[in-house]
Amino acid sequence: MSRVSLSFDDPFERFLRPPPGETPEEKAARLEQEEEAKRINAEIEEALKAERAASKRRRAQEVSILLLGESGKTTTLKQLLLNFSDTVFAEERASWRAVVFLNVITSFKTILQALAKELESTSDSPRSPADDFVIQLDGGTTARFAEMKMRLSPVLHIESALVRKLNGGTDWPNTKNGNASLQQPTEVSVRGQGWKKAFQSHRHQSAKANAGDGIDWDDREDPGVILNACRNEMMALWNNQRVRDVLKRQKILLEDSGFFLDQLDRITGRRYVPTDDDILRTRLKTVGASEHTFTMTSGPEKGMTWKIYDVGGSRTQRPSWAPFFDDVDAILCLAPISAFDQVLTEDKRINRLEDSINLWIELCSNKILAKVPLILFLNKCDLLKTKLDSGVSVKKYVPSYGDRKNDFPTASQYFQSKFEYIKKQHSPSDREVYIHLTSMTVRFRSSPFTSLSLWRKGEMALILLHICLLLVLDLHCRIWAMLCNPQSRQSMVSILSSGQYLAEHRRPGRSADLPFL
Ligand SMILES: Nc1nc2c(ncn2[C@@H]2O[C@H](COP(=O)(O)OP(=O)(O)OP(=O)(O)O)[C@@H](O)[C@H]2O)c(=O)[nH]1
Ligand SMILES: [Mg+2]
Known part of the structure; x- marks a missing residue:
């Protein structure tokens, strides 16, 4: 009885029932x-x-790492690229050469602007220093500031052409109409990887281009020609003691700390091709995000793919980080510890170190990222050391520093302990967090630590270990301390050395929504 009533109640039964009067063939x-x-x-x-x-x-077989922080992300990526392959920049040197030139031009704009300001501020003194401001040039000739500016104007003029080319033919807003006035130096930014082809295409079009470096040395419009023609003026200005004093007095720190200007002789040479070290030092602001993939072709992690996401770090760019949080196995955050006496370019009210501390607090305390391992590089240790050696006082900008010694070991240790404290306060206790002191512009070379390969890890592991270990300023002590301390060695190896480790410890999916951004 119950079976009959069930068959009538079951809605599926009606559809599955053979049609009435079905013939054997139809069935x-x-x-x-x-x-x-x-x-x-x-x-x-x-x-x-x-x-x-x-x-x-x-x-x-895939590990994805997101680079975050205010400064040093793209440089870290370049270190990784260089260590993944020695020839990674070989095809791109013509475009990087343009970036080096742009960085040099930006530095000169900064210098000329500082000098103009200096002369303006002292022009009402009884004997105008403008009269005294004479630059000694080659061959016993001299030039005053106004003349120097005029002599260097061709250099300033090529900026707009370079930027236009790097941006795929579009004018850079601040350099429209080829304006070479001493406007606020502009940070050149790029989106994605396309710009690297800007100068490469030139190579393929030109039969004269040198196959080795992709630069057409016979091109009369090559910006290197102008830089070469103005090299004496550029070197004279940069090497002038009074210029250095003005920069110091106005607390102007060139973005590359004068790395390129110290090598003007080489860079303005008619056949200049950037080295890997030069490329590592170039500055090109990132806009948006770019993904870089490496697949291990040999070694124990053969087939393992590493995805590194590089994003723009300025405040306006930070909302674009959120989509990457969903699918990332570790976050590598960079905080410039040398920036304790600097403010953000985009917001002069905010101290740069304070901005990094706030970001670190947000990352540590964010519940959505609670299971993501965090690696923090307290970067620009070389600059911190230079600053402290030149007498910049930490206490003046960070009163809590108190009367501690104003030297690199004490200050770096102090800052590191602060970031560690924040981690303890704000991060879940079982989260893996590693903090290291680094100098990302210092290229690491092969070292005795290739013997680390005795440990279980792949090539990429070595790269990360190198970055963590070999770039540390007080190199030897720290490395040996590391090797002698089985606990720290173990933790380093476990978190950084193995892509497999990160892949295995992948956390469950998360929402892309990050309230703090
Ligand atoms: N002296 C020194 N300079 C560094 C170091 N790391 C990075 N820089 C320089 O700092 C500047 C900014 O570095 P980037 O790697 O472009 O910074 P980023 O985080 O990618 O910056 P955005 O793209 O604007 O988000 C560049 O001029 C680098 O050469 C370092 O350890 N020491
Ligand atoms: Mg960048």
Whole structure:
């Protein structure tokens, strides 16, 4: 009785019931159709299962790292690229050469602007220093500021052309109309990787281009020609003691700390091609985000793919970080510890170190990222050391520093302990967090620590270990301390050395929404 009533109540039964008056032939056809449908269904199920398994295998073979922080991200990426392949920049040197030139021009704009300000501020004194401001040039000739500015104007003029080319032909807003006045030096920014081809295409179009470096040395419009023509004036200005004094007095720190200007002789040479070290030092602001993928082609982690995401770090760029949080296995955050006496370019009210501290607090305390391992590089240790050696007082900008010694070991230790304290206060206790002192512009070379390969890890592991260990300023002590301390060695190896480790410890999916940004 109950079976009968069930068959009437079951809505599916009505659809599955054979049609009334079905002939044996119709029944056979129907059953055959049903069998076929079942077979197709099983095939789809099987394909989905295989795809799920393949995707799982792929994910297990993939590690994604997001670079965050205010300064040093792209430089870190360049270190990784260089260590992944010695020839990574070989095809791009013509474009990087343009970036070096732009960085040099930006530095000169900064210098000329500082001098103009200096002369303006002292022009009402009884004997105008403008009269005294004479630059000694080669061959016993001299030039006053106004003349120097005029002599250097061709250099300033090529800026707009370079930027236009790097931006795919579009004018850079502040250099429209080729304006070479002493406007506020502009930070050149790029989006994505396309700009690297800007000067490469030139190579392919030109039969004269040198196949080795992609630069057409016979091109009369090559910006190197102008830099070469103005090299004496540029070197005379940069090497002038009074200019250095003005920069110091106005607390102007060139973005590259004078790295390129110290080498003007080489850089303005007619056949200048940037070295890997030059490329590492170039400054090109990142806008948006770019993904860089490396697949291990040999070694124990053969087949393992590393995805590194580099994003723009300025405040306006930070909302673009959020989508990456969903799918990242570790976050490598960079904080410039040398910036304790500087303010953000985009907001002069905010101290740069304070901005990094706030970001660190946000990262540590964010619940969505609670299971993501965090690696913090307290970067620009070389600059911190230079600053402290030149007498800049930490206490003046960080009163809590008190009467501690104003030297690199004490200050770096102090800042590191502050970031560690924040981690303890704000990060879940079981989260893996590692903090290191680094100088990302210092290229690491092969070292005795290649013997680290005795530990379980792949090539990429070594790269990260090198970055963590070999770039540390007080190199030897720290490395040996590390090697002698099994606990720290173990933790370093576990978190950084193995892509497999990160892949295995992948956290569950998270929302892309990050309230603090
Ligand atoms: N002296 C020194 N300079 C560094 C170091 N790391 C980075 N720089 C310089 O700092 C500047 C900014 O570095 P980037 O790597 O471009 O910074 P970023 O985080 O990518 O910056 P955005 O793209 O604007 O977000 C560049 O001129 C670098 O050469 C370092 O350890 N020491
Ligand atoms: Mg960048």
